[in-house]
Amino acid sequence: xxxxxxxxxxxxxxxxxxxxxxxxxxxxxxxxxxxxxxxxxxxxxxxxxxxxxxxxxxxxxxxxxxxxxxxxxxxxxxxxxxxxxxxxxxxxxxxxxxxxxxxxxxxxxxxxxxxxxxxxxxxxxxxxxxxxxxxxxxxxxxxxxxxxxxxxxxxxxxxxxxxxxxxxxxxxxxxxxxxxxxxxxxxxxxxxxxxxxxxxxxxxxxxxxxxxxxxxxxxxxxxxxxxxxxxxxxxxxxxxxxxxxxxxxxxxxxxxxxxxxxxxxxxxxxxxxxxxxxxxxxxxxxxxxxxxxxxxxxxxxxxxxxxxxxxxxxxxxxxxxxxxxxxxxxxxxxxxxxxxxxxxxxxxxxxxxxxxxxxxxxxxxxxxxxxxxxxxxxxxxxxxxxx
Numbered sequence: 001x002x003x004x005x006x007x008x009x010x011x012x013x014x015x016x017x018x019x020x021x022x023x024x025x026x027x028x029x030x031x032x033x034x035x036x037x038x039x040x041x042x043x044x045x046x047x048x049x050x051x052x053x054x055x056x057x058x059x060x061x062x063x064x065x066x067x068x069x070x071x072x073x074x075x076x077x078x079x080x081x082x083x084x085x086x087x088x089x090x091x092x093x094x095x096x097x098x099x100x101x102x103x104x105x106x107x108x109x110x111x112x113x114x115x116x117x118x119x120x121x122x123x124x125x126x127x128x129x130x131x132x133x134x135x136x137x138x139x140x141x142x143x144x145x146x147x148x149x150x151x152x153x154x155x156x157x158x159x160x161x162x163x164x165x166x167x168x169x170x171x172x173x174x175x176x177x178x179x180x181x182x183x184x185x186x187x188x189x190x191x192x193x194x195x196x197x198x199x200x201x202x203x204x205x206x207x208x209x210x211x212x213x214x215x216x217x218x219x220x221x222x223x224x225x226x227x228x229x230x231x232x233x234x235x236x237x238x239x240x241x242x243x244x245x246x247x248x249x250x251x252x253x254x255x256x257x258x259x260x261x262x263x264x265x266x267x268x269x270x271x272x273x274x275x276x277x278x279x280x281x282x283x284x285x286x287x288x289x290x291x292x293x294x295x296x297x298x299x300x301x302x303x304x305x306x307x308x309x310x311x312x313x314x315x316x317x318x319x320x321x322x323x324x325x326x327x328x329x330x331x332x333x334x335x336x337x338x339x340x341x342x343x344x345x346x347x348x349x350x351x352x353x354x355x356x357x358x359x360x361x362x363x364x365x366x367x368x369x370x371x372x373x374x375x376x377x378x379x380x381x382x383x384x385x386x387x
Contacts, residue, residue, distance in 0.1 A: 008244055025210065029202050029252055033259045036198055041190035044130040045072055048094040052079040057105035059146075063116075066142055067098065072134050085119055095121045096131050108146060184269075184352045191264050196351040197320045199256045200282075200344045204314060207249045207283055208307055211290025215241060215382075216303040219294075238379050242287050249283045250276065270350035274357055278350070278364060282343040284371030292378035314340045339370040 016022065049067055053060050068075035076094055079085055085097030099117035101107075107114040118135055120128045185192045218241075253276065260266045268275070289310060297303035316322070317331070318340035324332055335341045342363040349355040349363075357364070 037195045046074045047131045049073040050076045050094045051098045053100045054102040055104040059105040060100045200347045207286040212293035212303040215294035269354035278346045284375045285339040288375030288378040318344045342367040
């Protein structure tokens with residue numbers, strides 16, 4: 001035990017002696033959390049919109065105001081000709097064009113179908129789909145308002161003299177209304193969803209890079225060979241190398257949590273101890289992978305490129321950027337081999353939904369298995385390499 005404590009003292013002295021390493025460990029994650037937390041968003045806002053109103057009626061103007069007053073659209077004004085809609089889309093000056101037909105108001109007053117043409121820039125399919133959903137929602141609300149006003153007018157007229165024939169008409173059915181409630185993220189803020197996942201990604205980067213490059217640096221300066229000729233066993237050497245990075249990962253987690261609380265005004269809905277516990281399980285995986293990379297690389301540059309090679313697949317297949325359900329079936333199955341998939345899901349469940357541990361075993365058990373297997377296999381390979 002005393003040998004391990006000596007190794008811990010040596011590792012922490014070496015870490016705190018290197019100012020560049022301190023900046024990478026503490027300053028860089030905070031800056032990345034701030035920049036990426038504000039810039040990475042799934043919200044679609046400020047959609048540029050232009051309208052051609054061929055009807056020029058009260059109802060068509062009312063519909064135009066519904067779009068112009070919506071916070072998700074950036075209303076550019078009315079077009080003078082229908083061709084201007086296409087020209088604006090071709091020049092990328094607008095993202096959605098609305099063509100209100102000449103008989104729009106008349107068809108509504110007659111109870112006939114009134115059609116509206118929506119023209120969208122489909123270059124960005126995600127934005128176009130969301131913009132179309134916004135537009136359909138506005139149109140549905142507008143149609144519902146028209147229907148309710150028409151029902152009120154008919155009911156009022158039915159009580160006037162000379163309108164007995166209207167009493168024989170069936171009473172209009174009140175439209176079905178729905179009430180939507182969003183749980184866990186009431187205002188649908190992207191930061192509430194992105195920042196917890198970003199914490200998981202940055203923890204992956206920091207712990208993996210530090211472990212792989214730290215061990216390779218020991219080989220480059222020759223101190224690893226010096227430690228091998230001391231009475232320290234290989235197991236003590238590995239524990240003494242891994243434990244400091246495990247503690248550093250714990251500190252990194254708390255630093256990024258503090259940034260999330262102070263800068264983004266987020267709140268941890270679940271258990272802090274549970275979050276720390278699953279993070280420590282995940283660190284077993286990243287530290288084990290870092291040890292494995294150190295056995296493959298001879299220089300820090302090699303360790304950096306090999307780590308980045310693994311990092312690309314770990315992050316992109318974790319569900320942080322792209323929902324796993326949107327991936328092809330084969331690649332959805334492949335993601336089960338990615339420990340980050342479980343950690344990203346766990347940190348979001350604990351952070352946002354306060355999910356109790358008895359509902360998280362499907363993620364915790366695979367994460368623990370991956371951690372033990374990867375760390376054990378990497379340790380055996382490292383022992384074989386230094387023996």
